[in-house]
Amino acid sequence: MTKTHKSSKIANMQMAYGATGLLVGTIDEAEVFIDIGVKNIAFPYPIANKENIKRVMKLTEKARVILSFDGIEAAKMWNEELAKENKELEYFLLINSGLDRLGVKPEDSVILAKDLCQLKNLTLLGISTHPGHVYGVSSSEEVALIAKQEVETMRHAKELLLTAGFSIKVVATGSTPTFSHVVDSDVFDVLRPGNYPFYDNIQLSLGTCKEEDCTFTVLGTIISKPRNDIFIIDVGSKCLGLDKGAHGNSLVTGFGKVKGHSGLQIISLSEEVGKIKIDGETMLKVGDRIEIIPNHACPSANLTSYVFGYQGDEVVDIISIDARGNSMRPIISDADEQ
Ligand SMILES: Cc1ncc(COP(=O)(O)O)c(C=O)c1O
Numbered sequence: 001m002t003k004t005h006k007s008s009k010i011a012n013m014q015m016a017y018g019a020t021g022l023l024v025g026t027i028d029e030a031e032v033f034i035d036i037g038v039k040n041i042a043f044p045y046p047i048a049n050k051e052n053i054k055r056v057m058k059l060t061e062k063a064r065v066i067l068s069f070d071g072i073e074a075a076k077m078w079n080e081e082l083a084k085e086n087k088e089l090e091y092f093l094l095i096n097s098g099l100d101r102l103g104v105k106p107e108d109s110v111i112l113a114k115d116l117c118q119l120k121n122l123t124l125l126g127i128s129t130h131p132g133h134v135y136g137v138s139s140s141e142e143v144a145l146i147a148k149q150e151v152e153t154m155r156h157a158k159e160l161l162l163t164a165g166f167s168i169k170v171v172a173t174g175s176t177p178t179f180s181h182v183v184d185s186d187v188f189d190v191l192r193p194g195n196y197p198f199y200d201n202i203q204l205s206l207g208t209c210k211e212e213d214c215t216f217t218v219l220g221t222i223i224s225k226p227r228n229d230i231f232i233i234d235v236g237s238k239c240l241g242l243d244k245g246a247h248g249n250s251l252v253t254g255f256g257k258v259k260g261h262s263g264l265q266i267i268s269l270s271e272e273v274g275k276i277k278i279d280g281e282t283m284l285k286v287g288d289r290i291e292i293i294p295n296h297a298c299p300s301a302n303l304t305s306y307v308f309g310y311q312g313d314e315v316v317d318i319i320s321i322d323a324r325g326n327s328m329r330p331i332i333s334d335a336d337e338q
Contacts, residue, residue: 001044001174001194002029002300006323008036010197021064023174023192027055032323033065042066042172042192044130046074047103047285053081060087066125070094070103072115075122082121090125091116092172093161097129097153098146106157110164118167126170126189127157134177138251140207147181155187177208200297202244205251214282216307217259222288223273231276231284235292237269239303243296252295259291266292 003010003025011022011033021040024030030041039062047056059065069075069091075211082089093113096103104112113124130151134143150173158168173182174192176199182188198216199209234328240256248294256273258264263279284290294300301307308319 001025001192001197001322002193003032005197005301006319007301007319008319008323009317009319011038011298011323012036014197017099020190022286023172025193025194026323026325027052027059028325029323030056030059030065034059039063040066042068042128044068044128046070047253048055048074048077048209050077050081051080057085057087058080060089064225065089067091067122068094068102068128069116069122071112073088075116075119079119079121082133088121088123090123092126092170093124094128095129095154095157097131097150097173099130099132101130101132103129106153106160109157110160112164113161113164113306124166124168126168126172127154127161128170128172128190128192129154131173131178134175134206135202137206137276143177143206144181147178150175150178151182151185151187158187176203177206180208198297198301199338201257201293202252204257211257211259211293214259214297215335217291218256218300220274220290220292222276222284222286222290225286231264231278233266233276233290234272235269235274236272237274238271238322239300240266240269240274240292240294241299241303242269243294243295243299246274251317254295256292256294260294261290264290 001023006029022033022038023042023044034041041063047053056065067089094103095108096105131146134146137143154171158171161168170189171187172190172192173188176193176195179191180191199214203209218235218239220233222231224232225233244252255266255269261283265277266274267277268275302324304321306318306320308315309319
């Protein structure tokens with residue numbers, strides 16, 4: 001899942017390490033990654049307006065594009081457009097494994113599959129889910145329980161659909177915290193974690209990773225010490241984001257983790273500066289630099305155009321975050337083309 005990095009460099013690395021395709025977060029990502037040669041792209045949610053359907057239709061000329069549906073309405077819109085061009089596309093039927101966002105419960109999957117199979121230009125490829133409610137738990141034991149629920153829900157949905165006579169070629173899921181728990185399960189054919197290239201403070205709090213695994217950090221400078229127990233830094237919400245996780249993580253306090261300085265807590269962020277509470281002694285002073293692990297790396301990466309790749313203290317690469325929203329400027333008049 002590429003919504004974390006939105007970068008063709010990292011997408012290329014994922015493909016080089018053996019990914020057979022990419023699950024994208026947006027059409028922008030799909031356009032950029034197909035341009036660099038990725039041939040297998042899936043969308044995780046229904047695309048349900050004519051403009052976007054047109055954009056994705058164009059992509060089907062260059063890559064295998066897999067859609068996702070959890071209802072009949074968007075699927076009908078697609079079927080109509082596909083019929084006009086005499087094309088067929090595959091799709092995942094979305095299953096709700098507990099997040100209660102997109103997807104149907106396994107018990108409702110057969111009725112939906114029966115409705116969808118009336119649409120002759122769409123072919124059921126399999127079922128998929130995202131157990132995002134894992135971000136709301138408060139211990140690694142609970143992560144394991146969510147992973148178990150993820151496996152059992154998808155096993156149940158697959159069995160019901162097979163019994164009803166549907167072919168389920170692919171069962172897909174994806175979340176970074178549950179990945180290690182489900183990787184050996186015989187249910188899943190495709191795993192689509194997204195956050196793992198970077199990790200972040202939320203993953204740390206869930207026990208998914210260690211501090212040294214967090215590759216995405218924000219480098220800040222201490223610009224003022226107005227009180228003995230306060231630093232001001234030149235990093236604010238426009239770098240770190242105010243995010244504490246999409247699905248309510250109560251384990252995270254503050255607005256990021258200062259690497260290697262457990263006594264420092266980022267207690268507030270303005271847009272361009274932040275405030276740190278100093279607990280105990282510190283050798284740090286105005287002018288010193290600190291490295292901050294964002295609470296949630298995905299929106300932080302989305303706030304920048306490029307990141308520096310470090311090996312030790314040496315900058316070895318500059319990586320563009322080139323698949324962010326609006327990375328393809330639309331052409332609406334001749335003047336725009338010049
Ligand atoms: C449908 C879907 N699949 C996979 C992922 C990746 O999950 P994670 O960010 O936990 O790695 C997400 C994340 O939002 C998602 O929405």
